[in-house]
Amino acid sequence: xxxxxxxxxIGSYKKRAILFCILLISLLIxxxxxxxxxxxxxxxxxxxxxVIDPGHGGIDGGSSHNDLLEKNINxxxxxxxxxxxxxxxxxxxMTRDKDISLESKSDLKSSRYRRxxxxxxxxxxxxxxxxxVSIHVNAHPKNTKAQGVQVIHYPESRDSEHLAKEISDSINxxxxxxxxxxxxxxxxxxxxNFYVLRESKSPGVIVEIGFITxxxxxxxxxxxDYQYKMVTAIAQGIIEYIANRN
Ligand SMILES: [Zn+2]
Numbered sequence: 285x286x287x288x289x290x291x292x293x294i295g296s297y298k299k300r301a302i303l304f305c306i307l308l309i310s311l312l313i314x315x316x317x318x319x320x321x322x323x324x325x326x327x328x329x330x331x332x333x334x335v336i337d338p339g340h341g342g343i344d345g346g347s348s349h350n351d352l353l354e355k356n357i358n359x360x361x362x363x364x365x366x367x368x369x370x371x372x373x374x375x376x377x378m379t380r381d382k383d384i385s386l387e388s389k390s391d392l393k394s395s396r397y398r399r400x401x402x403x404x405x406x407x408x409x410x411x412x413x414x415x416x417v418s419i420h421v422n423a424h425p426k427n428t429k430a431q432g433v434q435v436i437h438y439p440e441s442r443d444s445e446h447l448a449k450e451i452s453d454s455i456n457x458x459x460x461x462x463x464x465x466x467x468x469x470x471x472x473x474x475x476x477n478f479y480v481l482r483e484s485k486s487p488g489v490i491v492e493i494g495f496i497t498x499x500x501x502x503x504x505x506x507x508x509d510y511q512y513k514m515v516t517a518i519a520q521g522i523i524e525y526i527a528n529r530n
Contacts, residue, residue, distance in 0.1 A: 331375065331414070332375075332411075332412055332413060332414035333375040333376060333377045333411050333413055333414065334369060334374055334375070334376050334377070334413060334414050334415055334416070334417070334522065335376075335377045335378075335379065335407060335408045335411060335413040335415075335416035335417075335486070335488075336362045336365055336366055336369075336376055336377075336378050336379070336416070336417055336419070337362070337378075337379040337380075337404050337407075337408075337416055337417065337418040337419065337480065338355070338358040338359045338361070338362035338363075338378070338379065338380055338418075338419050339354065339355070339358045339418055339419060339420040339421075339490075340354055340355035340358060340385070340420075341355045341358075341359070341380050341382075341383055341384050341385050341386070342355075342383060342384040342385030343385050343396075344385050344397070344400065346358065346420070346421065347421055347422070347423035347496045347497070348496065349496050349497065349502055352496065352502070352506070354420065354421040354423075354496060355383065356383070357421050357493075357496075357505050357506065358419045358420060358421060359380070359381075359382075359383065360511060361419050361493060361511050361514060361515060362378065362419045363381065364511055364512060364515040365417070365419070365515040365518055365519065366378060366381075368515050368516060368519045369519055369522070372519070372523070374522075377407065377411045377413070379403075379404045379407045379408075385400050386399075386400045386403035386404060387399035387400040387403065388403075389403035389406070389407075390402040390403040390406065398479070401479040401480055402479075402483075404418075404480050405479070405480050405483045405484045408480070408484040408485070408486055408488065409484060409485050409486070412485075412486070413484075413486040413488075414486065414526070415443075415447055415486055415487045415488055415522065415525070416480075416484060416486055416487075416488035416489075417451075417488065417489055417490075417491060417518060417522070418480060418481075418488065418489070418490040418491070419491055419493065420490055420491065420492045420493070421492065421493060421494060421495075421496050421505055422434060422492040422493075422494060422495045422496065422497075422501075423495060423496050423497045424495055424497050424498070425497050427497075428497055428498050428499070429498060430495050430497070430498055430501075431469045431494070431495060431498050431500060431501050432469045432470050432471065432472065432494070432495075432501075433452075433455050433459070433470075433471035433472070433491065433492060433493055433494060433514075434471070434472055434474050434490075434491075434492040435448045435451050435452045435455070435471060435472070435473050435474070435489050435490070435491050435492075436448070436473075436474045436475065436476040436478070436481065436489060436490040436491075436492070437473070437474075437475060437476070437481060437487075437488075437489050438475065438476070438477065438478070438481040438482050439475040439477070441481075441487055443487035443529075444481065444487040444488055444489060445473070445475075446487075446525060446528075446529070447487050447488070447489055447521070447522070447525045448473045448489045449473055450521040450522070450524045450525040450528070451471075451489060451491065451517070451518055451521030451522070451525075452471040452472065452473045452521070453471075453521065453524075454517040454518070454520040454521035454524065455471035455514065455517040455518070455521070456470055456471050457517070458513055458516055458517035458520065459471070459510070459513045459514055459517050463509070463510075463513045464510075476490065478490065491518060493505055493511075493514055
């Protein structure tokens with residue numbers, strides 16, 4: 285007469301314990317999703333920033349076609365890239381966020397052009413950047429059929445080469461294959477001995493997002509959807525680079 289109730293009590297206690305464990309595990313999994321524990325790198329807003337460098341600015345328009353100036357497209361695209369990275373909790377520093385040139389921020393005794401580039405390098409170095417991306421628009425006045433994206437890195441930097449490949453792969457997938465549905469135009473990885481690429485302490489690349497001198501590309505680089513797909517792809521490439529390196 286005494287045993288039966290005891291068995292019932294033990295049975296229900298075990299059930300409750302199991303239910304409690306299931307609830308605890310569910311809560312743990314839920315909190316991992318809420319706090320994004322699976323990507324700790326991108327949750328840390330105090331980690332090293334990514335520097336976005338919109339090429340040219342102010343007195344320096346960069347390449348042009350009639351009244352279309354490279355410097356303005358570079359800034360538009362760079363601000364979109366900043367937004368997309370910030371939305372992913374990645375800390376961003378801009379070399380410029382308005383239409384200015386940067387030579388006054390350098391005390392180098394050199395040409396205006398070199399001081400402007402030196403100021404960009406100093407911003408990258410002072411912020412101890414995780415990496416940097418310089419946004420530019422290409423020009424090929426002699427070949428108005430030249431199309432596509434170039435991702436340029438300094439030849440001696442393995443990290444920069446790795447970053448360039450990740451960004452280029454991502455652009456080919458997201459911009460060309462999925463968005464424009466073409467395999468004719470591509471993003472290619474090139475090397476270049478450019479001042480900011482060579483002199484900066486952090487790995488980095490120049491992304492030339494299209495040719496201002498080619499009618500088809502000229503339309504694309506001004507197109508909001510193209511710009512949005514481009515920054516989505518660059519951001520994805522950056523994230524892949526950081527994830528694979530860690
Ligand atoms: Zn440029």
